[in-house]
Amino acid sequence: SNMTKGKSCQKRAEGRVLNFDHIVFRVANAKTASSYFTTRLGFRPLAVREATENRAVQSYAVRSNQITLIFESPTSNGGEISKDLIAHGDFVKDVAFEVQDLDELVRKAKEGGAEVIKGVTEEKDKHGVLRYAVLRTYGDNTHTLIDRSKPATNLMFIDHVEGNMADGTLEDSVTWYEKNLNMHRFWCVDYKHDLVPYSCINSASVINRDENVLLSMNEAAKGLRPTSKATEFVKALGTSGVEHIALYTDDIVATGFGAMNYKWVFEAIERLENKEIKNDNTEEVKKNDAA
Known part of the structure; x- marks a missing residue:
């Protein structure tokens, strides 16, 4: 109908989930857990993030083709990860998605009543700019939404x-x-x-x-x-x-x-x-x- 066509013309751009980006495991020993995937399943070591004074977490990332897994474990007691491990043992914490139009997707999530743990955040390093946000989903799980799109170059x-x-x-x-x-x-x-x-x-x-x-x-x-x-x-x-x-x-x-x-x-x-x-x-x- 003409009314339907009129509405579709005014429809705002929608954010989109494009792909799985990575999976985050919370485990007692990140090094041991990641080594299982590298020695038994053909993954290769990708990166290591050591603990610091401000971040008592050690992380190991491994990759196989387009599959990226991150294992993180606490280096001190009493933090959020320690509490998660006491409650659940080793488990999957975050399922991260690569998305398009992050701002619109987060706006829509808020409108739909989703709990936004971390709003749209921008991080920069020598490799470029990364924008992301974190939503709470079922149980103690989260979804990190990552926008890796490059700005228009004109x-x-x-x-x-x-x-x-x-x-x-x-x-x-x-x-x-x-x-x-x-x-x-x-x-x-x-x-x-x-x-x-x-x-x-x-x-x-x-x-x-x-x-x-x-x-x-x-x-x-x-x-x-x-x-x-x-x-x-x-x-x-x-x-x-x-x-x-x-x-x-x-x-x-x-x-x-x-x-x-x-x-x-x-x-x-x-x-x-x-x-x-x-x-x-x-x-x-x-x-x-x-x-």
Whole structure:
């Protein structure tokens, strides 16, 4: 019915349980319990988390393909794990799920009356960011909901592809695209125009009729440096080739590069380049150009 269709259009995004993430066992001896799985069932040791002053728990993790098991045992008496072991003996404490849209899933759980032991929490380390929450289920068991999704990168499309050509082949390469693929010249930079005196390259670009496929090409040119990036690239590769692929983003700060003041980076590069150019060599090049 039209009413049903109207409701479905307004339906909010739903959180989803995607997979089992891992299982947590609470046991008297985590090392011994985990070794059974590694010696008898083909699991491999994955990680060990030793006890600390603030966390009197020792944990051993083992894995086999997509199965991850974590065994934890107390290193002192009186804590939560000790009480669980007195009440139940060795048992499964937590069944963790990998989920999508953690916030919506937790909201829905609260709305449904679930007990949220730990709200949405974010932990960071050198490997990235992990978001999770913990719900109480039947008995003394819990479900940890883990969101491992990566943030959107805002990388939208390939902006252009740039290649470095062997000396003297730039013009032929451009002509090849014009004759064979009906592309046309988009822009070019010649050293004689004094636009890039320190880059030592001649550059040209071709683009398709819809102007959404852009190919840039460089070759060595005489400049104020003794060598060219194009020459070095071709020498290392052994032939002409693609030097870089540029990806378009509308927000470079949010696209994995972090909030950063790039001005000092470019200034540092500029200082380094100027430092590498010897005055006597610069004067010699200028004299040759004048001649």
